[in-house]
Amino acid sequence: MWAALLVSFFLLLGAGLSLLGTVGFLRFKSFYERLHAPTLGTSWGTGGILTASMIFFTVTEGRPVFHEILIGIFVTVTTPVTLMLLARAALHRDRSENDPTVPSASILTKPGKTVIGD
Template sequence: MLELITSVLLLIGAFFIFVGSLGLLRLPDFFMRLHAPTKASTLGVGGVLLASMAYALKDGLLIHELIITLFVFVTAPVSAHLLAQAALRLRLYSKAKLPD
C-alpha cells in the first residue's frame, strides 16, 4: 500500500513538472513563461517530496523533507517576484495582444 501511495505522489509530481516545462516552452512572453514553471514546479517538487516522506515513513519520519519543502515553497515565489520586478524595470512588456 505504501508503494502505491508513493507511486501516485511521484506521478502527480512528475505531471506538474512536465506541465511547467511545457508552459516554459510554449508560452509567448516572459511573464507567462515565468508563471508556468514557478507554479507548476513548486507543486511538482511538493509532490515528489511528499512521495519521499511517504516512502520514509517505514523508517521513521525524517525532518529533511519538511525543511526542503519549506525552503522550496518560500524561495520559488520570492524569486519569481524578483524576476518579474526586474523585467518590469527593464520594460520587458508583454507582446501578447491585450483586449480593448
C-alpha cells in the first residue's frame, strides 16, 4: 500500500510538472519566451515519473532498480542543450533576416567599445 501511494504521488507530480511546462509553452507568444517552460517541465516532470518507476520496479522485483537514473541523466543533459542550440539557430536566422525585434550582435557598453563583435 505504501509503495502504491508513493508511486501515485510521484506519477501525479511528474505529470503535473509536465503539464505545467506545456501550459507555459502555449501561454507565451514568441519563440524565445517559449524555450524556458518546456525545459523545466521536461526535466522535473521526467524526474517525478522516473522516481515513480524506480519505486514500482524496486518493490515488484524485490531488488533495487536504478536503470531509470541513466534515462534521467540523458534527459537532463540533452533537453537544455537542444533548446540552447535551437535558440542560437533562431537568433542567427532572425539576425540574418534583420528582424527589428532582435538586438544586433554588437552590444555597446561604452562609446567605441564593443563586447560582442559582428
